[in-house]
Amino acid sequence: MAAGRHGGYRDNEFRDRESSVNASRRELAYSKEEYERARGRDNRNAGRGRIHDVRDRDRARVRQKDIKEREAANGGYRSSSSRSDSGTSGGNGSDANRRSRQPVISVRAVDKEPGELSSESGSEEAIESESQVKDSKVSRTGAESGMQSPVEKKRKFSPIVWDRDDDGSLNSSKKRTLVRVTTLPPPPPLPKNKQVPSNNDGGVQVSSIRDEQGPQSPLPDSEGVPADLGDKTGSESPAGLSSMLASPIDKDRWGNSQDAEQLEDEDYVPTRNISSSRWASGDGSPVDEGEIIEDEEVPKRAKRGSLADSLGTKRRHRKSVTPELGEFKRDGSRGAGGRSSESDDRVSRVRSSSDDHYSGHDSDRNEYMDLDEDRENKVMGANLTDTESEGDDDSPGTPEPIGPPQRSVNMLQGCRSVDEFERLNKIDEGTYGVVYRARDKKTGEVVALKKVKMEKEREGFPLTSLREINILLSFHHPSIVDVKEVVVGSNLDSIFMVMEYMEHDLKGLMENMKQPFSQSEVKCLMLQLLEGVKYLHDNWVLHRDLKTSNLLMNNRGELKICDFGLARQYGSPLKPYTHLVVTLWYRAPELLLGAKQYSTAIDMWSLGCIMAELLSKEPLFNGKTEFDQLDKIFRTLGTPNETIWPGFSKLPGVKVNFVKHQYNLLRKKFPPTSFTGSPVLSDSGFDLLNKLLTYDPEKRITAEAALNHEWFREVPLPKSKDFMPTFPAQHAQDRRMRRVMKSPDPLEEQRKKELQGDLGGGGLFG
Numbered sequence: 221m222a223a224g225r226h227g228g229y230r231d232n233e234f235r236d237r238e239s240s241v242n243a244s245r246r247e248l249a250y251s252k253e254e255y256e257r258a259r260g261r262d263n264r265n266a267g268r269g270r271i272h273d274v275r276d277r278d279r280a281r282v283r284q285k286d287i288k289e290r291e292a293a294n295g296g297y298r299s300s301s302s303r304s305d306s307g308t309s310g311g312n313g314s315d316a317n318r319r320s321r322q323p324v325i326s327v328r329a330v331d332k333e334p335g336e337l338s339s340e341s342g343s344e345e346a347i348e349s350e351s352q353v354k355d356s357k358v359s360r361t362g363a364e365s366g367m368q369s370p371v372e373k374k375r376k377f378s379p380i381v382w383d384r385d386d387d388g389s390l391n392s393s394k395k396r397t398l399v400r401v402t403t404l405p406p407p408p409p410l411p412k413n414k415q416v417p418s419n420n421d422g423g424v425q426v427s428s429i430r431d432e433q434g435p436q437s438p439l440p441d442s443e444g445v446p447a448d449l450g451d452k453t454g455s456e457s458p459a460g461l462s463s464m465l466a467s468p469i470d471k472d473r474w475g476n477s478q479d480a481e482q483l484e485d486e487d488y489v490p491t492r493n494i495s496s497s498r499w500a501s502g503d504g505s506p507v508d509e510g511e512i513i514e515d516e517e518v519p520k521r522a523k524r525g526s527l528a529d530s531l532g533t534k535r536r537h538r539k540s541v542t543p544e545l546g547e548f549k550r551d552g553s554r555g556a557g558g559r560s561s562e563s564d565d566r567v568s569r570v571r572s573s574s575d576d577h578y579s580g581h582d583s584d585r586n587e588y589m590d591l592d593e594d595r596e597n598k599v600m601g602a603n604l605t606d607t608e609s610e611g612d613d614d615s616p617g618t619p620e621p622i623g624p625p626q627r628s629v630n631m632l633q634g635c636r637s638v639d640e641f642e643r644l645n646k647i648d649e650g651t652y653g654v655v656y657r658a659r660d661k662k663t664g665e666v667v668a669l670k671k672v673k674m675e676k677e678r679e680g681f682p683l684t685s686l687r688e689i690n691i692l693l694s695f696h697h698p699s700i701v702d703v704k705e706v707v708v709g710s711n712l713d714s715i716f717m718v719m720e721y722m723e724h725d726l727k728g729l730m731e732n733m734k735q736p737f738s739q740s741e742v743k744c745l746m747l748q749l750l751e752g753v754k755y756l757h758d759n760w761v762l763h764r765d766l767k768t769s770n771l772l773m774n775n776r777g778e779l780k781i782c783d784f785g786l787a788r789q790y791g792s793p794l795k796p797y798t799h800l801v802v803t804l805w806y807r808a809p810e811l812l813l814g815a816k817q818y819s820t821a822i823d824m825w826s827l828g829c830i831m832a833e834l835l836s837k838e839p840l841f842n843g844k845t846e847f848d849q850l851d852k853i854f855r856t857l858g859t860p861n862e863t864i865w866p867g868f869s870k871l872p873g874v875k876v877n878f879v880k881h882q883y884n885l886l887r888k889k890f891p892p893t894s895f896t897g898s899p900v901l902s903d904s905g906f907d908l909l910n911k912l913l914t915y916d917p918e919k920r921i922t923a924e925a926a927l928n929h930e931w932f933r934e935v936p937l938p939k940s941k942d943f944m945p946t947f948p949a950q951h952a953q954d955r956r957m958r959r960v961m962k963s964p965d966p967l968e969e970q971r972k973k974e975l976q977g978d979l980g981g982g983g984l985f986g
């Protein structure tokens with residue numbers, strides 16, 4: 221029976237995976253097509269100026285050099301691996317890529333010291349798989365003669381550079397960024413067919429407030445929040461947020477006198493007034509294209525900004541961003557998880573309604589998608605055009621209409637009202653949002669509504685929420701929580717994400733479980749998790765806050781990643797705030813040690829911590845401070861050194877004198893057999909755990925490689941989702957209490973305190 225189940229699971233699961241892989245491949249095909257098109261346009265525009273030629277030549281040289289180095293380092297291996305080229309080859313293609321960028325690492329494969337994880341060497345297995353990957357990928361990308369586009373390769377593994385303060389010779393942030401950006405790829409496209417719908421692509425209507433408000437509006441550039449998600453449009457919709465923003469606070473209009481009073485009390489009325497927004501004039505004057513605002517990123521989600529800010533920013537981006545960024549309207553593949561027909565309907569409905577009101581700004585097309593870049597990357601696109609040929613094509617004056625004309629609409633016009641939902645209960649209250657269980661009165665469907673907290677908003681709509689909405693509306697995958705639409709509060713002062721309802725989050729679930737998950741259950745969960753993370757990484761997004769409370773589970777055994785408030789496209793320059801991303805217990809050592817660059821590996825470390833927690837029901841490293849966290853890691857895994865982690869000794873945090881723990885004691889925590897109740901883990905399971913918890917981020921296993929790990933193929937096989945245990949749904953107080961009592965991050969605690977007492981307010985949903 222069990223075997224049968226497993227067999228069934230494997231069929232289903234691997235079919236899922238196969239379809240996911242296929243989707244990824246389709247996305248790859250798209251990317252390549254776009255890339256080729258961009259290159260074609262490069263050629264067409266070759267006469268634009270010498271500077272482009274010089275730049276191209278430089279780039280070509282750098283690429284050649286890069287390729288040669290890689291070949292030399294890999295004994296002639298030329299990786300044709302591409303990010304989307306996933307799954308079935310059994311390859312460690314991503315690892316291969318990483319290694320190929322850092323040849324030294326593979327040379328050190330044989331060096332082992334006490335404390336070194338057995339898997340940290342980069343492994344022969346990986347090298348072997350490189351050639352497999354090479355073979356399989358070469359054949360898929362035959363036109364490239366087995367050589368991956370340098371752009372693709374660079375893009376995938378270009379680390380985020382966030383420290384821009386070290387360039388003393390350049391006293392303007394703009395210059396600094398320009399310099400940095402030269403090493404970075406153009407911002408990656410969101411997934412094909414999964415991008416946040418633009419004006420013409422359904423789901424979200426981007427406002428062109430200036431157009432709406434006429435020339436007298438001083439708002440230079442603004443754009444919409446999610447609106448018009450398809451169910452209703454026009455007259456049925458509430459007044460647009462744009463109008464709301466465009467006029468001074470009006471209690472009647474906002475309905476919520478409490479909010480209005482608060483704002484008045486705090487003298488923040490002007491911030492709600494777009495005509496006096498910081499983008500309009502004076503110190504809040506519109507930022508010129510190319511200007512950088514050196515906003516320092518603040519702790520998780522504390523950063524807020526007016527919607528107009530980010531939207532205005534995006535418009536500025538848009539003029540020079542890469543073609544990929546702007547092009548929403550693509551045919552072809554669906555999301556890896558398959559887009560629901562409902563979503564398609566939504567898109568088509570909005571599309572069909574988007575042909576009127578065309579403002580003539582093909583530039584508008586890109587705005588919503590790019591929200592996650594927000595202020596810190598104001599002119600990333602502009603700068604990229606100075607440094608990347610791919611970006612040249614979308615420079616002003618060379619618009620490439622790709623979809624039907626777009627109309628300008630009020631930002632939230634078309635969104636349904638939250639009153640169309642019946643509130644059932646409060647599920648949880650996160651740091652920056654309250655989550656309710658609710659029922660759609662029309663359809664009877666039970667959903668989760670995450671309310672964006674606006675109570676303390678001084679500058680407008682929280683950027684982190686914009687980012688989250690943007691990403692979640694864009695991405696569709698079985699392992700990523702689905703945001704169906706955005707609705708507005710009855711007083712128009714609040715915005716809710718309508719998500720599929722999930723009965724549990726893994727943190728709360730484990731706290732209520734008597735026994736930890738079995739190995740086969742952990743495998744089932746890890747497979748789903750890895751699929752989701754692979755999908756994110758394939759689409760250039762780092763989650764940056766993976767932890768068990770951000771993993772939802774329903775009673776169908778499905779796991780879904782939520783909380784994308786910290787998620788970010790990578791390959792873009794970021795602000796220095798590294799040590800404040802990722803909840804402490806799940807934070808990678810490079811972040812804890814102040815590394816100046818990070819990439820997908822930070823999420824993989826979190827997955828290692830999660831895997832261990834799923835097996836043992838206890839957090840693996842539950843530090844109280846950053847130092848304590850590192851100490852706990854080092855005690856368990858051994859203190860790293862330059863041999864196992866080249867570059868380690870140069871990390872800023874290494875100035876601190878850590879006790880040198882000689883040995884890796886992880887196996888003691890997860891023995892192959894146990895009579896003491898410790899969670900058991902097979903050799904191959906332990907190998908995977910080791911690879912996830914590898915110190916050197918360059919050698920840490922990728923999601924793709926992890927998915928192909930032997931552990932998932934050995935007995936006990938992954939349990940079928942259908943046979944995963946079910947649990948009674950958790951009530952609000954369970955989840956809330958757990959969060960307040962167990963939250964390990966002092967910053968999070970502080971934020972929680974700040975928010976206490978600030979909840980509630982008018983309307984059905986508080």
Ligand SMILES: Nc1ncnc2c1ncn2[C@@H]1O[C@H](COP(=O)(O)OP(=O)(O)OP(=O)(O)O)[C@@H](O)[C@H]1O
Nearest residue numbers: 648650651652653655668719720721722725769783
């Ligand atoms: N779709 C959903 N279905 C059911 N519960 C959900 C859903 N989304 C979120 N939750 C619950 O709400 C909690 C908080 O959600 P989320 O993490 O998105 O909010 P947040 O404000 O970003 O929280 P945090 O303080 O962790 O950053 C989750 O841990 C989960 O328990």
